Amino acid sequence: GSLGFALSTFPYLAKTLRQDLSVLGFSKVDNTALVGPLCNVFAMYDRIRLVLKRLNLRLQPRECLLHVPTWAGLEHPPQALADVMERYPECPATYCPEGFSFLGLPLGTAKYSEAFLAKVAAKIVATLDPISNLTDGRIYMQ
DSSP states (O other): OHHHHHHHHHHHHHHHHTTOTTSEEEEETTEEEEESOHHHHHHHHHHHHHHHHHTTOOOOGGGOEEOOGGGTTOSSOOHHHHHHHHHOTTOOOEEOSSEEEETTEEEEOHHHHHHHHHHHHHHHHHHHGGGGGOOOSOOOOO
């Protein structure tokens, strides 16, 4: 599962990430985020893909998301992204103009983050609301 993936890949990810210090990478369990210049991030993505391939593992394309803050709101990104993606055809990524969530946290525009957090808050309220109907005052929650 996820823990096995993490334990088997972290040493290799760390070694790979040291190859380009302009790309900041961090991982938790089986999720990895990369931050840095566009071309460098895709080059690192490709290196990580190749390392995982040697371990008989692979990235999940549906989970490979891309947000570029300076392109926020652009429905179609500049040609620069198409050029980089063409250079790395084995590294698919879904362009998310407003942002995406990573490990339950919003990464993106203020508007995206506010909407994301509003949904989370509404879900919490909906989950906790029935508790207010209980007459027993001894409620313990963690």
